[in-house]
Amino acid sequence: MVMKISTSDAWEAAYMLLEGANLDEIEGMQTNGRIICRMILSGENITKLQLTYLNGEAKAGVLGLRSMLGQVNAWIYAAKKKFKSQLQQQAQGGEE
DSSP states (O other): OOEEEEEOOHHHHHHHHHTTOEEEEEEEEEETTEEEEEEEEEETTHHHHHHHHHTTOOOOOHHHHHHHHHHHHHHHHHHHHHHHHHHHHHHHHHHO
């Protein structure tokens, strides 16, 4: 059975993606005046991977993790930029 989890931790997402998880969705949101990104990941063993990560037992190759983290950060940057643009459009729409 395919399960889903949500995280805003880029390292956690990179680890899970390296272990075969899928990135289903990434969205920006405003929290306490800051824009953060929430990533929805899925996979057959996603909850086990999350527990492994949260318990500090995750192991990954350094180069693969570094590369995947770079990709995740690029996705986060794009999602934040899109969300910020949407906020600006809403603000401009409200002024007219």
